[in-house]
Amino acid sequence: MNRTARLYALVEELRAAAPRPRTIAALAARFEVSTRTVQRDLQALMETGVPVRTIPGRGGGWSIDRAMTLPPIRFTPEEASALAVALATADASVPYAGAARTAAQKIAASMTGPASAAAQVLATRIVALPSPSDATVRTAVEQALTTNTVLRLSYSDAAGRESDRAVEPAGLLTADGRWYLIAWCRTRQAGRGFRLDRITAAVPTTEQAHTHDLAELLRGSAAAGAVQPSTLDPLTPRFEKPMSPLR
Structure with missing residues (x-):
C-alpha cells in the first residue's frame, strides 16, 4: 500500500472506530508498518486539516471527529481530472486560495486507483503564469x-x-x-x-x-x-x- 492510499485508509479506520481511540501500535499492526511511520502519517493528516487528535492517558490513543469528515467518495477518472483543472485555477490571487489548497490535499489523499492516476497525469500537463498577489x-x-x-x-x-x-x-x-x-x-x-x-x-x-x-x-x-x-x-x-x- 502506498502512502496516499494508507493516509486515506487511516482516516477510514479512525472513522470506523470513532469515538473510541486507536493506539499507534494497533494502527501500525493494522497497516503492517512501523509505529514511527504511523506517527508521521497522523502528523501529515493534522497538517492538512483532517480533525485527528490524540487522547492522552490510559485507554487513550488517536481519534477523529466523525462529524467533521466525509465518508468515502469514489471519483471516476473524468471527475478526478475535472477537479485537477478546477484546482489549478485557484492561484494565490483567487479568494479562499489557501483553503482550496488544503481541500486539494484532502481530495488527493482520498483518491485511489484509476482516478488518482488520471489526476496525477493531468496535473503534470497544467502550467500557469504566476500573478502578483497580496x-x-x-x-x-x-x-x-x-x-x-x-x-x-x-x-x-x-x-x-x-x-x-x-x-x-x-x-x-x-x-x-x-x-x-x-x-x-x-x-x-x-x-x-x-x-x-x-x-x-x-x-x-x-x-x-x-x-x-x-x-x-x-x-x-x-x-x-x-x-x-x-x-x-x-x-x-x-x-x-x-x-x-x-x-
Whole structure:
C-alpha cells in the first residue's frame, strides 16, 4: 500500500472506530508498518486539516471527529481530472486560495486507483503564469465576507486615482479571469465593485455590516446579467430557492 492510499485508509479506520481511540501500535499492526511511520502519517493528516487528535492517558490513543469528515467518495477518472483543472485555477490571487489548497490535499489523499492516476497525469500537463498577489488583502476580504463585517480598504481605480473606503461586503463576482468584491460603499452611498488586484490595502474590522442583496447592488450595472455558476448548485441549501439570474 502506498502512502496516499494508507493516509486515506487511516482516516477510514479512525472513522470506523470513532469515538473510541486507536493506539499507534494497533494502527501500525493494522497497516503492517512501523509505529514511527504511523506517527508521521497522523502528523501529515493534522497538517492538512483532517480533525485527528490524540487522547492522552490510559485507554487513550488517536481519534477523529466523525462529524467533521466525509465518508468515502469514489471519483471516476473524468471527475478526478475535472477537479485537477478546477484546482489549478485557484492561484494565490483567487479568494479562499489557501483553503482550496488544503481541500486539494484532502481530495488527493482520498483518491485511489484509476482516478488518482488520471489526476496525477493531468496535473503534470497544467502550467500557469504566476500573478502578483497580496495575501494580506485577500485574507482581509475573505474574513469580511465570512463574518459579514465592515472592511476598510484603499483602492486604485482604472485611472490610478487612490481613495480610502469603508465598505459592507455583499459577495464576489468573477469575470474574464478577474475577481471583484461587490459591496455597499459608505463613501459613495451606493453599490460598487472593487477589483481585487486594485485593492492596495485592506483592514478588517469587528463592526457588523448590514446585509445587502447582491442582485440589488448589481442592478443597472455592467454586471447586471451575472448568474450563479451552475457548478455551485449542489451547494445551494435544498430548503432555499436557488439564486435566479441577476438582472
